[in-house]
Amino acid sequence: MSDPAAPPGPELAPVRMHVVRPDAPALGTIVENRICTASVKSAAYVRHVAIDVAGTPLEGAFRAGQSFGVIPPGTDAQGKPHKVRLYSLASPTSGEDGRGGIVATTVKRTIDEIPETGRLYVGVASNFLCDLRPGDKVPLSGPSGKRFVLPLDPGAHDYIFVATGTGIAPFRGMVTELLASGASSRILLIAGAAYASDLLYHADFQALAAKHPNFTYHTAVSRHPGPNGEAPAYVQNRLTQLADPARAILGGERGLVYLCGVAGMELGILRSLSDVLEPVALGRYLRVKPEAGPASTWDRRMIHKEIAPTRRFFMEVY
Ligand SMILES: Cc1cc2nc3c(=O)[nH]c(=O)nc-3n(C[C@H](O)[C@H](O)[C@H](O)COP(=O)(O)OP(=O)(O)OC[C@H]3O[C@@H](n4cnc5c(N)ncnc54)[C@H](O)[C@@H]3O)c2cc1C
Structure with a gap:
């Protein structure tokens, strides 16, 4: 139910939804599949996978921030066809090719040791996708998601994007799109990773920041000093340290916050925002009921x- 007292959000860019359903998937063709961590020696196996969807109903159907479905072949332990898994579009709305014919995503291989048996569990869809090679076919559905997109008038806003892990995918698309549009919006991106070697698209974001004075790129490396020797920090610690630029972006009427990544990252960011912003500014992004108490107890x-x-705060966690 919408909160009548909540401040209005921006009008969002219109989206198309569920053009292709998982039970009648479109077949895309892999055109690129490469490691996209800062180091090939990273312990996190994350790949940038680009897929040609030209000539299928998915061509030109996506907006930056939406997701597509991957339907892995084969059946699960119950003998039922594997269910669809969602992957965020890492491309701008115009795709990797400028025409919406090639879409990309950022996939982390799911690999877990099962505590009860001590055996390795290898995630179905993420490893299927990461193992595909150029020319291979992949069954796709989508688009999914209508809230996690840029506003209709993107140049009318300033942005803070906060990502952990593969949560960077939609921001690769959004930042590329905003900068290519020539908008003078202020854009601050914080990318979190456990180790500097796990940072995703790191060199690409550094190059964009060097070229565009309105875009700043910050990393938060939590288990080791950062790439420039910074003390270990989570994304929320970095946001608090960036209080001045964060206030400059969020203190006025133009600010928007987008957050994407590992479920559980939200709380720290909400607390950090409450530290950084005055109550009136905070109220544009968060409705805090009196019974919530002080942020330290949330x-x-x-x-x-x-x-x-x-509606000025966009969250996608998984
Ligand atoms: C909106 C949205 C966007 C997303 N975007 C991305 C993205 O951009 N990049 C990305 O990498 N991921 C993304 N995800 C997550 C993605 O959809 C998958 O959930 C993820 O890749 C894992 O899928 P999988 O098939 O590899 O693992 P699954 O096989 O589904 O396994 C998932 C987990 O379930 C457990 N499990 C399942 N079956 C068993 C079993 N038999 N025994 C023991 N344990 C088991 C394991 O712990 C395992 O870690 C997104 C999710 C959502 C909802």
Whole structure:
């Protein structure tokens, strides 16, 4: 239910949804599949996978921030066909080719040791996608998601984007799109990773920041000093350290916050925003009920209840 007291959000860019359903997928063709961590020696196996969808109903169907479905071949332990998994578009709306014919995503191989048996579990869809090579076919559905997109008038806003891990995917698309449009929007991106070697598209973002004075790129490396020797930090620590530029972006009427990545990252960012922003500015992004108490006592279960993001705060966690 919408909160009548919540400040209005921007009108969002129109999207197309579910043009292709998982039970009748479109067949894309892999055109590129490469490691996209800062180092090939990274312990996180993350790949940039680009797929040609030209000539299928998915051509030109996506907006930056939306996701597509991958339907892995084969059946699960119950003998049922594998279910669709979602992957965020890492491309701008115009795709990798400028015409919406090639879409890309950023895939982390899911690999877990099962505590009860001590055996390795290899995630179905992520490893299927990461193992594909140029020329291979991949069954796709989509687009999915209508809220996690840029506003209709992107140049009318300034942006803070916060990502952990593969949550960087939609921001690769959005930042590329905003900068290519020539908009003078201020854009601040914080990318979080466990180790500097796990940072994704790191050199690309550094190159964009060097070229565009309105775009700043910051990393938060949590288990080791950062690429420039910075002390270990989570994304929320970095946001608090960036209080001045964060206030400059979010203090006025133009600010928007986008957050994407590992479920659980939200709470730290919400607390950091409450540290950084004055109550009036904070109210544009978060509706905090009195019973929520001080930010230091907030917990995850309060999100969307006592602490509710407004329509200027976009969250996608998985
Ligand atoms: C909106 C959205 C966007 C997303 N975007 C991205 C993205 O851009 N990049 C990305 O990498 N991911 C993304 N994801 C996550 C993605 O959809 C998948 O969930 C992820 O890749 C894991 O899928 P999988 O098939 O490899 O793993 P699965 O096989 O589905 O396994 C997932 C987990 O379930 C457990 N599990 C399942 N079956 C068993 C079993 N038999 N025994 C033991 N454990 C088991 C394991 O712990 C495993 O880690 C997104 C998700 C959403 C909802």
